[in-house]
Amino acid sequence: MTPGAPARIFPGVPRKRATGTARVRTPPGKKRAAGRIVVHPLTPDRWPDLEALFGARGACGGCWCTYWRRTRPEYERGKGDANRAHFRAVVSSSKHAPGVIAYIGGTPVGWCAVAPREDYVRLRTSRVLKPVDDEPVWAVTCFYIDRAHRGRGLSVAMLKGAIDLAKRAGATAVEGYPVDPRGARQADVFVYTGLASAFLRAGFKEVARRSPTRPIMRKRLTKKSTSTSRKA
Numbered sequence: 001m002t003p004g005a006p007a008r009i010f011p012g013v014p015r016k017r018a019t020g021t022a023r024v025r026t027p028p029g030k031k032r033a034a035g036r037i038v039v040h041p042l043t044p045d046r047w048p049d050l051e052a053l054f055g056a057r058g059a060c061g062g063c064w065c066t067y068w069r070r071t072r073p074e075y076e077r078g079k080g081d082a083n084r085a086h087f088r089a090v091v092s093s094s095k096h097a098p099g100v101i102a103y104i105g106g107t108p109v110g111w112c113a114v115a116p117r118e119d120y121v122r123l124r125t126s127r128v129l130k131p132v133d134d135e136p137v138w139a140v141t142c143f144y145i146d147r148a149h150r151g152r153g154l155s156v157a158m159l160k161g162a163i164d165l166a167k168r169a170g171a172t173a174v175e176g177y178p179v180d181p182r183g184a185r186q187a188d189v190f191v192y193t194g195l196a197s198a199f200l201r202a203g204f205k206e207v208a209r210r211s212p213t214r215p216i217m218r219k220r221l222t223k224k225s226t227s228t229s230r231k232a
Contacts, residue, residue, distance in 0.1 A: 035104050035105040035106075036104070037103070037104055037152070037153065037157045038102070038103045038104070039100050039101070039103075039157055039158055039160070039161030040100065040101055040103070040161075041096075041097035041099075041100055041101075041161075041165050042091060042097045042099050042100060042101050042111075043091075043097055044091055046101055047091055047092075049101055049103075049108040050091075050101060050108065050111065052108055053108040053109070053111060053146060054111075054144065058079075058080065058083060059111070059144045060144070061079060062078075062079030062080035062084075063075075063079070063083060064083040064084045064086070064087045065098075065099070065111070065113050065142055065144070066078065066083040066086050066087050067122065067142070068113075068120040068121070068122045068123060069086070069087070069090065069119065069120060069121060069122075070083070070086065070121060070122075071121055071122075072122075094115075095169075096115070096165070096169045098113060098114070098115050098119075099111060099112050099113040099114050099115070099142075099162065099165075100112050100114070100158055100161040100162050100165055102145075102154050102157060102158050102161070104152075108146075109145065109146045109148075109149040109154065110143070110145040110149065110154040110157075110158055111142075111143065111145075111158075112140060112142070112143050112155075112158035112159065112161070112162050113140065113141045113142040113143075114138055114139065114140045114141075114162035114165060114166055114174065115138060115139065115141075116137075116139070116171075117131075117136070117137050117138065117139040117175065118136075119139075120139060123139060123141075128210045128211045128214055129177050129210075129214070129216065130210075132175075132207050132208045132218075135172060135173055136172070137171070137172070137173045137174065137175045138166040138169075138171040138173070138174045139174070139175050139176070139177070140159065140174060140175065140176040140177075140193075140194065141177065141193060142192055142193060143155055143158065143192060143193070143194050144192070155194055155195070155198040156198050156201045156202050159176075159194075159198065159199065159202035159204075160202055162174065163202070163203075163219055163221070166221065167221045171221055172220070172221055172222045173218055173219065173221055173222075174204075174218070174219045174221065175207075175216060175217065175218045175219075176193070176194060176199050176204055176216075176217045176218075177193050177194075177214065177215075177216060177217075178191070178193050178194040178195050178198070178199050178215065178217060179191045179193060179195060179196065179213055179214065180196040180212075180213050180214070180215050181195070181213060182212070182213065196215055196217065199217045199219075200217075202219070203219050204218060204219045205217060205218060205219070
């Protein structure tokens with residue numbers, strides 16, 4: 001997707017709070033931005049906006065959206081500046097934007113990571129999230145939404161933006177690995193891969209489940225190839 005590609009624009013209206021999320025109050029002294037949700041691919045010129053959104057802690061304990069992209073030792077050693085530098089290099093050098101960033105009123109308020117599944121080292125070794133079949137899918141791995149703007153439909157808007165990004169890059173399908181809390185409340189920190197309810201609203205369907213609360217969900221972008229073989 002090129003820097004000049006059109007953004008996805010959505011009405012900035014509150015949505016019903018998804019099952020399993022914790023109720024989050026606007027932090028004291030921090031106001032919600034007003035306006036429509038606008039979603040752009042994260043191109044190098046938008047890196048300062050991601051830094052502003054993630055803050056000094058890199059979204060979560062120095063992660064800088066590298067958890068799925070680095071081996072565990074690399075990730076742990078890199079917490080903070082090294083992970084930040086690693087992801088900035090990804091943004092600068094990748095053929096396609098590694099995700100989408102959402103704005104309300106010109107303020108960056110949300111992030112969603114999406115890239116070819118093979119870009120994510122951790123997915124290669126996951127037993128629960130191992131490949132469903134041989135299709136070369138793109139994967140949505142992470143969300144980060146500013147606390148003051150949660151509960152406004154940003155996850156669904158960003159998923160639709162991620163689908164657009166992947167489709168323009170030639171992807172045939174996009175996968176996600178959300179949490180399905182089954183009615184139990186979960187703190188936001190534990191649902192950083194998204195909620196199954198949001199994926200359903202964005203048009204994804206469950207294609208596998210190897211853990212009670214971790215479905216694999218997929219959105220098809222082209223007609224399914226007859227040569228694709230399903231794995232056990």
